[in-house]
Each structure stands twice: as structure tokens, then as C-alpha cells.
Amino acid sequence: MACVGNARRFNQHGRASTQLARSTLSEPKGRVMLGERLPPARVSVLAAGARQQPRPWIQFDPEQIERSYNRSPFLVKHRLAERPQFMLPSLFALCRRMPTPAVKVRIGKIPGDADFDSSLHRYNHGLTLEDAVEHFEEREAYIVVYNPERDAEYRPVIEGLLGEIIVGIERLDPRPTWYSTYFFISARHAVTPYHMDREMNFLLQIRGHKTVRLWDPADATIMTQAQKDRLLSAEGEARPAYLPSFATKAKVFELEPGLGVHHPFIAPHLVTTGPELSISLAITFRTARSDVWADAHRFNHRMRRLGLHPRAVESNPAVDATKAACLRGLRGMRNAVRGGTEREGA
Numbered sequence: 603m604a605c606v607g608n609a610r611r612f613n614q615h616g617r618a619s620t621q622l623a624r625s626t627l628s629e630p631k632g633r634v635m636l637g638e639r640l641p642p643a644r645v646s647v648l649a650a651g652a653r654q655q656p657r658p659w660i661q662f663d664p665e666q667i668e669r670s671y672n673r674s675p676f677l678v679k680h681r682l683a684e685r686p687q688f689m690l691p692s693l694f695a696l697c698r699r700m701p702t703p704a705v706k707v708r709i710g711k712i713p714g715d716a717d718f719d720s721s722l723h724r725y726n727h728g729l730t731l732e733d734a735v736e737h738f739e740e741r742e743a744y745i746v747v748y749n750p751e752r753d754a755e756y757r758p759v760i761e762g763l764l765g766e767i768i769v770g771i772e773r774l775d776p777r778p779t780w781y782s783t784y785f786f787i788s789a790r791h792a793v794t795p796y797h798m799d800r801e802m803n804f805l806l807q808i809r810g811h812k813t814v815r816l817w818d819p820a821d822a823t824i825m826t827q828a829q830k831d832r833l834l835s836a837e838g839e840a841r842p843a844y845l846p847s848f849a850t851k852a853k854v855f856e857l858e859p860g861l862g863v864h865h866p867f868i869a870p871h872l873v874t875t876g877p878e879l880s881i882s883l884a885i886t887f888r889t890a891r892s893d894v895w896a897d898a899h900r901f902n903h904r905m906r907r908l909g910l911h912p913r914a915v916e917s918n919p920a921v922d923a924t925k926a927a928c929l930r931g932l933r934g935m936r937n938a939v940r941g942g943t944e945r946e947g948a
């Protein structure tokens with residue numbers, strides 16, 4: 603498999619070792635509307651709820667957050683496996699309750715360098731949800747549940763976890779603006795191919811084993827500035843592709859139940875599961891700061907189309923803020939002229 607390489611592995615103690623190693627998700631083509639915005643009043647309510655939680659479900663190490671949040675991936679511990687909502691029978695019941703477009707199925711074992719955005723369709727292989735649920739292991743199935751927070755039973759559970767994340771990162775990144783969650787349920791040796799999402803993530807392993815390879819989004823040999831500008835600007839177009847030369851540059855995290863890993867903003871990743879059934883939950887989110895970065899990338903993309911060579915995003919916060927303000931001003935003017943609203947990233 604293309605993703606196997608000689609890379610640095612990290613265990614729950616954060617120590618790296620060199621071993622042969624061997625992968626969240628985003629938006630499918632023909633996509634449903636993903637995620638929801640988080641007005642400040644809602645953020646306050648979620649944070650207050652989390653502060654009243656006597657025994658948090660996710661353990662955040664303040665020093666680790668301070669050192670690594672949105673700079674490099676790191677492990678977190680959690681207790682999600684204790685909750686009945688995260689066990690297979692409840693999740694299969696959820697799959698049957700959710701609207702059809704919100705549950706996607708495919709075979710699990712696919713190439714690590716497959717095109718991410720088309721992978722759910724390309725590798726569906728005629729698998730139906732009912733077939734996947736009834737013969738999960740036999741079909742070697744892979745199920746993604748989009749936005750389980752829209753389910754009445756799951757919403758309070760997931761919002762509780764979101765509140766803990768909000769409190770966990772509030773010193774460094776205090777203004778969450780949007781979130782979206784996903785369950786990944788897979789039989790043995792499933793693969794989520796190399797890709798990068800347009801936000802941050804905490805991927806929490808609930809059952810089985812998952813190997814998560816993450817790449818440094820600041821490494822220009824992995825993604826150039828122009829590629830990142832385009833990623834945030836052209837959501838319908840192909841994301842930057844995997845190259846064999848990336849194999850040795852990944853940080854590799856071995857997740858087992860009770861562990862999760864933070865994905866910094868737009869960090870490329872590739873995920874493989876072990877020889878047993880795997881369940882994980884991805885809580886993806888954006889903040890006022892990452893929204894500035896995203897709009898600064900969109901501004902840069904427009905400058906590049908004019909033949910200019912703009913300064914890299916994240917190299918100067920004041921410049922990023924100015925670019926984002928310009929982009930938002932242009933967007934506002936265009937919306938006013940059109941009498942409508944422009945979708946972010948368009």
C-alpha cells in the first residue's frame with residue numbers, strides 16, 4: 603500500500619519510535635449541508651455546561667494544548683467507550699434513523715492514495731446501508747455517519763463533548779464559529795485515503811485500533827502555499843494529492859479505545875484500521891482565527907490568479923487579518939449587488 607513507510611510513530615506517552623508504519627473526513631460530492639454555525643451565545647452555553655461536568659469525558663492537558671494546539675498533532679485521552687451511545691447496536695440504530703444522504707457506505711479496504719472526494723462513490727461496490735449493517739464484517743464495510751449531532755438522542759451527548767473542546771482550547775483559540783461531527787464505523791483493515799480538511803479536528807477512537815498518519819501543513823514539500831490557497835478557495839476541485847515521497851515525513855499515531863488525536867488546521871492525514879472492527883468519532887470545528895486563515899488563503903488565491911505572489915498565510919497575523927477583511931468586504935459588496943449570500947469558499 604502506498605501509505606506504508608518508515609515514519610515516526612507516537613504512542614500514548616507521546617514518545618516517538620521508528621518503525622514501519624501504515625488513517626477523517628470531509629465533504630462528499632453531491633454533499634449534504636455539513637455542520638452548523640456556533641453563535642457566541644451558543645458557545646457560552648456549551649462552555650458553561652462543560653464546566654459543570656464533574657468528570658469530563660475528554661482529558662485535555664493544558665500544557666500540551668499550550669505547546670501544540672494547531673501547531674502539531676497530539677494525543678488526548680477520553681472515556682467515550684463507557685457510553686452506550688457509542689456502542690455498535692446504538693450506532694447501527696442511529697444509521698437506520700438518520701436521513702439517507704447522511705449515511706454513506708463503501709468497502710473498507712481501498713488504496714491509501716485513492717482520491718478522497720470520490721472514494722465513497724467509487725468504492726461503494728453496490729453496497730447498501732442495510733447490507734452493510736446486516737453483514738458488516740462479512741462485507742468488510744465502512745460506514746460514515748454525517749452530523750449525528752442532528753439526531754435528538756445524540757445531540758446532547760455530542761454537544762457536551764464539543765463544550766469540553768471549547769473549554770479545552772479557550773485560552774488559545776477562544777471563539778469557535780462552526781462545528782461538524784462524523785462517526786466512522788469500519789470492519790477490518792479499512793482505509794481513509796490521504797486528504798486534508800478545511801478545519802481542525804479531534805478524532806476520538808472508541809473501539810478497535812486505528813493508525814493515523816498526519817503531515818505538517820506548514821511543510822512546503824507536502825503542500826505548497828498555492829495548493830493551500832486553492833484548497834480553501836475551490837472546494838469542488840481536487841485536493842492536493844499524495845506522493846510516495848511523503849511516506850517518511852508523517853507523524854504516526856496509534857489510537858486505541860480511550861485515545862484521540864488532534865488534527866491541526868488543514869493537516870493532511872491518512873487513516874488505516876487494524877484487524878478488528880473500529881469505531882471513532884471526529885469532532886471537527888472552525889474558529890474565528892481559522893476563519894481568518896481561510897479567508898486569507900482565499901484572498902491569496904485571487905492574487906495568484908492576477909499573477910501576484912502574496913505572502914504566505916500564518917506568517918503575519920496582521921497581514922492575514924487585513925487580507926481576510928478585504929476578502930469579506932469584497933464578498934459583502936458582491937452579495938449586496940447580487941441581493942443574496944455567497945457561500946464561504948465559493
Ligand SMILES: [Fe+2]
Nearest residue numbers: 626627628799
Ligand atoms: Fe479528514
